[in-house]
Amino acid sequence: MPRAASTEATAGAALEVSDLSVVMERSRIPVVADVSFAVPAGHVMGLVGESGSGKSTVGLALLGYVRRGLEIATGRVSLGDCEVLELEGSAQRQARGRLVSYVPQDPASGLNPAMRLGTQLHEAIAIHDDVLDDGETVQDRATRLLEEVDLPTTKAFRRSYPHQTSGGQQQRIGIAMAFSCRPRLVVLDEPTTGLDVTTQRHVLDTVRELTRSHHTTAVYVSHDLPVVAGIADETAVMYAGKIIEWATASALFSQPRHPYTRGLLNAAPTPDRATVLVGIEGQPPRPGQWPKGCSFAARCPRAQDDCREAEPALARLESERLVRCIHPLGSGEEAAATPTDAVAHAKVEGRGNLEVEGLTAHYGAKEVLHDVDLAIKPGACLAVVGESGSGKTTLARCLVGLHANWSGDARVDGQPIAPPASKRSDEQRRLVQYVFQNPHASLNPRMSVAENVEEPLRHFERLGWRERRAKVLDTLEVVALGRDFADRMPGQLSGGERQRVAVARALIVEPELVICDEITSALDVSVQALLVEQVRRLQHERGLTALFITHNLSVVRSIAQEVIVLEQGAVVERGATDTIMERPEHPYTKQLINDLPRFAEAAPAG
Amino acid sequence: MATVSADSSLPDVAPAEDLRGQGAVRRVLGGAIRTRRGQIGAGLTLLVLAIAFLGPVIPHGSATKFDAPPFSKPGNLGAGLLGTDALGRDVLSRVLDGGWILIVLAVLATLLTIVIGALLGINAAYRRGFVEGLTMRGVDVVLAMPQLVFVLLMLSVIGPKRWLLVLAVGLSQAPQTARVIYAAAQDVCERDYVKAVAVWGVPPRTVLRRHVLPSLITPLMVEAGLRLAFSIILIAGLSFLGLGTRPPNPDWGVMINENRLGLGTNYWGVLAPAILLALLSVGTNMFADAIARANLGENRSEQAVIASAGGTGSEA
Numbered sequence A: 001m002p003r004a005a006s007t008e009a010t011a012g013a014a015l016e017v018s019d020l021s022v023v024m025e026r027s028r029i030p031v032v033a034d035v036s037f038a039v040p041a042g043h044v045m046g047l048v049g050e051s052g053s054g055k056s057t058v059g060l061a062l063l064g065y066v067r068r069g070l071e072i073a074t075g076r077v078s079l080g081d082c083e084v085l086e087l088e089g090s091a092q093r094q095a096r097g098r099l100v101s102y103v104p105q106d107p108a109s110g111l112n113p114a115m116r117l118g119t120q121l122h123e124a125i126a127i128h129d130d131v132l133d134d135g136e137t138v139q140d141r142a143t144r145l146l147e148e149v150d151l152p153t154t155k156a157f158r159r160s161y162p163h164q165t166s167g168g169q170q171q172r173i174g175i176a177m178a179f180s181c182r183p184r185l186v187v188l189d190e191p192t193t194g195l196d197v198t199t200q201r202h203v204l205d206t207v208r209e210l211t212r213s214h215h216t217t218a219v220y221v222s223h224d225l226p227v228v229a230g231i232a233d234e235t236a237v238m239y240a241g242k243i244i245e246w247a248t249a250s251a252l253f254s255q256p257r258h259p260y261t262r263g264l265l266n267a268a269p270t271p272d273r274a275t276v277l278v279g280i281e282g283q284p285p286r287p288g289q290w291p292k293g294c295s296f297a298a299r300c301p302r303a304q305d306d307c308r309e310a311e312p313a314l315a316r317l318e319s320e321r322l323v324r325c326i327h328p329l330g331s332g333e334e335a336a337a338t339p340t341d342a343v344a345h346a347k348v349e350g351r352g353n354l355e356v357e358g359l360t361a362h363y364g365a366k367e368v369l370h371d372v373d374l375a376i377k378p379g380a381c382l383a384v385v386g387e388s389g390s391g392k393t394t395l396a397r398c399l400v401g402l403h404a405n406w407s408g409d410a411r412v413d414g415q416p417i418a419p420p421a422s423k424r425s426d427e428q429r430r431l432v433q434y435v436f437q438n439p440h441a442s443l444n445p446r447m448s449v450a451e452n453v454e455e456p457l458r459h460f461e462r463l464g465w466r467e468r469r470a471k472v473l474d475t476l477e478v479v480a481l482g483r484d485f486a487d488r489m490p491g492q493l494s495g496g497e498r499q500r501v502a503v504a505r506a507l508i509v510e511p512e513l514v515i516c517d518e519i520t521s522a523l524d525v526s527v528q529a530l531l532v533e534q535v536r537r538l539q540h541e542r543g544l545t546a547l548f549i550t551h552n553l554s555v556v557r558s559i560a561q562e563v564i565v566l567e568q569g570a571v572v573e574r575g576a577t578d579t580i581m582e583r584p585e586h587p588y589t590k591q592l593i594n595d596l597p598r599f600a601e602a603a604p605a606g
Numbered sequence B: 001m002a003t004v005s006a007d008s009s010l011p012d013v014a015p016a017e018d019l020r021g022q023g024a025v026r027r028v029l030g031g032a033i034r035t036r037r038g039q040i041g042a043g044l045t046l047l048v049l050a051i052a053f054l055g056p057v058i059p060h061g062s063a064t065k066f067d068a069p070p071f072s073k074p075g076n077l078g079a080g081l082l083g084t085d086a087l088g089r090d091v092l093s094r095v096l097d098g099g100w101i102l103i104v105l106a107v108l109a110t111l112l113t114i115v116i117g118a119l120l121g122i123n124a125a126y127r128r129g130f131v132e133g134l135t136m137r138g139v140d141v142v143l144a145m146p147q148l149v150f151v152l153l154m155l156s157v158i159g160p161k162r163w164l165l166v167l168a169v170g171l172s173q174a175p176q177t178a179r180v181i182y183a184a185a186q187d188v189c190e191r192d193y194v195k196a197v198a199v200w201g202v203p204p205r206t207v208l209r210r211h212v213l214p215s216l217i218t219p220l221m222v223e224a225g226l227r228l229a230f231s232i233i234l235i236a237g238l239s240f241l242g243l244g245t246r247p248p249n250p251d252w253g254v255m256i257n258e259n260r261l262g263l264g265t266n267y268w269g270v271l272a273p274a275i276l277l278a279l280l281s282v283g284t285n286m287f288a289d290a291i292a293r294a295n296l297g298e299n300r301s302e303q304a305v306i307a308s309a310g311g312t313g314s315e316a
Helices: A055-061 A089-098 A117-126 A138-148 A167-178 A197-214 A225-231 A249-254 A259-267 A305-309 A392-400 A426-431 A449-460 A465-478 A495-507 A525-542 A553-559 A577-582 A587-594 B024-033 B036-054 B091-097 B100-127 B129-144 B147-158 B162-189 B192-199 B204-240 B252-262 B268-295 B302-310
Strands: A015-024 A030-039 A044-048 A070-079 A100-103 A185-189 A217-222 A234-239 A242-248 A315-318 A321-323 A354-363 A366-376 A381-385 A406-412 A432-435 A513-517 A545-550 A562-567 A570-576
Touching: A015 A055, A030 A044, A030 A055, A030 A070, A030 A234, A030 A242, A044 A055, A044 A197, A044 A225, A055 A070, A055 A185, A055 A217, A089 A100, A100 A167, A117 A138, A117 A167, A138 A167, A138 A197, A167 A185, A167 A197, A197 A217, A197 A225, A197 A587, A217 A225, A225 A249, A234 A249, A234 A259, A242 A249, A242 A259, A259 A525, A354 A392, A366 A381, A366 A392, A366 A406, A366 A545, A366 A562, A366 A570, A381 A392, A381 A525, A381 A553, A392 A406, A392 A432, A392 A513, A392 A545, A426 A432, A426 A449, A432 A495, A449 A465, A449 A495, A465 A495, A495 A513, A495 A525, A525 A545, A525 A553, A545 A553, A553 A577, A562 A577, A562 A587, A570 A577, A570 A587, B024 B036, B024 B204, B024 B268, B036 B100, B036 B268, B091 B252, B091 B268, B100 B129, B100 B162, B100 B204, B129 B162, B147 B162, B147 B204, B162 B204, B192 B204, B204 B252, B204 B268, B252 B268
Parallel strands: A044 A217, A044 A234, A100 A185, A185 A217, A381 A545, A381 A562, A432 A513, A513 A545
Antiparallel strands: A015 A030, A015 A070, A234 A242, A242 A321, A315 A321, A354 A366, A354 A406, A562 A570
């Protein structure tokens, strides 16, 4: 049993992980392999990677936990004088919360919806007997925790239920619970994904503050590079179940040495200037299909024959840097981001201009959009930006006819459009196409890619089987998917590929206006970059008009010429992208831009 | 194991054919038959079906003629393997002859239930508004009436006819099915791929047929299994009450009624048809249960574990 960590100065302990591997229970296929790293006491290590890289599995394994069907095969996780993986039964139960604790991604699922917040917080403290300081009551500790995470300490707040609080508050309660017994190690699994930038900023500040003041060691798992840059001292990048680069955060983000890390950084949009986003084609190998050579070789621009021969080891490149690559990037090699010319390319000859005046929408009796005006010139891209609840998705759904309870004047090519899609003409329904946010839900899982793509064609045009097929194949090539995708099922595709199929389905009927509703928010950065570039290219080639709805201001910079900012259903600012990003006028816009996480914030270690 | 090098762009999930609409029924059944529960359920069902449908073909004595004194036990002079019934007829012969008609009627009634219930449920879920209110309140009204009373009412007004038996049993269960399918369809109708199609102005009938119905195959099959079990019991019960097959024709339900007085002397007259009915109900029920479990992710394969370990990224 670990010592009772009563004084805060000794709360943290160095974390050492060596040769950790996680396999599938039955087939023994490795999911995570050869993971070793060390975090000095009181440091925050960022663990970044795209979906499927195994970062969450590693995060959970640090607590001695794996998901059903998985098993920790080898490895040691030592925390000061304690071997976490060797704890069993009641010792393990005692250790959780006391020695190690966890903050899950979704705050709502981490809290019991039927229990008051105060009760849950008390429970987290009272479950271990000797965590309190001398003379401190559970009540006192709860009050202090609430203060630490900047939540109200009032009785009313403690008596509220999770659903009565906002997502940011829920996440802060989760963090308070994780820190309640002053653990030595806290694993945070994407705690800010799904939160708005301003809330994210608050939560990140809280986490940083808590780890500093309690000297807690933390592992911050995330796919969001700028966020990690802002909070981590060291950062490890994972790819296909292995760590491929480890360095201090400032070194890693300013000068990556592994081609994959470089690729990720090139793909990440920045709010500070408009850049061409360079994605990474292909997808990482799945467990069970790891190649014998470097797992990134198939997608790597620098790959040579020896990369495919043998698996490179994680080698020390500099004193503070480990890289798993045979041909790493040189230390001075800086791939400068290409500035984009998105702004210059607004074509004039396209059709499909959209004018909206005084659009007011209701959900039941509640007015959710107030008197929204907007106009897009043919061939241009207008971004609608706002936080969750700002009404941006409602606006899109009104325009496309999914939400019928609105009034106002909306015209496509000068023709007024009726609120419900069912009252519009076929021509109007063809001209305006909609791409849904979640590509996992927007394709019929029981139809092949080709069948999904040709579905609108069946309705809008009377074509023979052969003509339809030809058109489907052409459109698939337009979205860079290739003909061999036609007969696959959506279940066999990655998120990015599915979203491209969804774009193809919108394009096949040759619309003039495409409404993209958060189309990149469910995707990894490397895939987001590909899709954003694709949309931009399509606009140039076809003179498409686009309405790009997003919460991500960084992406806006790379794609849109004009921006409108929505707050609580009303437009608070509009103008050219550069003007808004550089000289925002409205306080809300200023705050949004200010709170964006940036790479420049990578803190020097120590 | 980690030697696959090149083709990393082709993840090996289930073969494409299995995910298609046409293959959906096969996939759903296949998933169920791979589980122990499904195998036992299918085995029991097939066993009883074999007895019921092969029975009439197997050479045996007359099911309606006097054989030996009433309620003779097996082994008594002149009595068959299962003895004789209340009128001295051979129980084994009557068991072999008396099953198929019951099962045919039950299957027809179930089909009727599923078709009517699914149509009502899907329509109500998709069209919303007035249609939804009318249908579902109608369903509530019928559900409020005990099922057996509803059937008895119809049969006693018009008289015991076979087509009416099917119609009454089918109609009496349709509201339950409509409720279940309505709930399942509500979820499907809210999915983006259904909305996407609706936005193009595709007529509701096409949307329902091409996009909603294929996604409801699992609940429909579970429901069919359950309803079949209920139909069998209901029709057997009606025969027991004298509203089904009329004497002297053999029928498992009728047999239980006729022979219950002789339980003390030759219990086979009741036990044999009762056991077969029970096995059939348990079998179809278990199979329906296996379908539900296999397709709602209880028996997860390793492939599913890979997918979940891989995660789907930042879908918040």
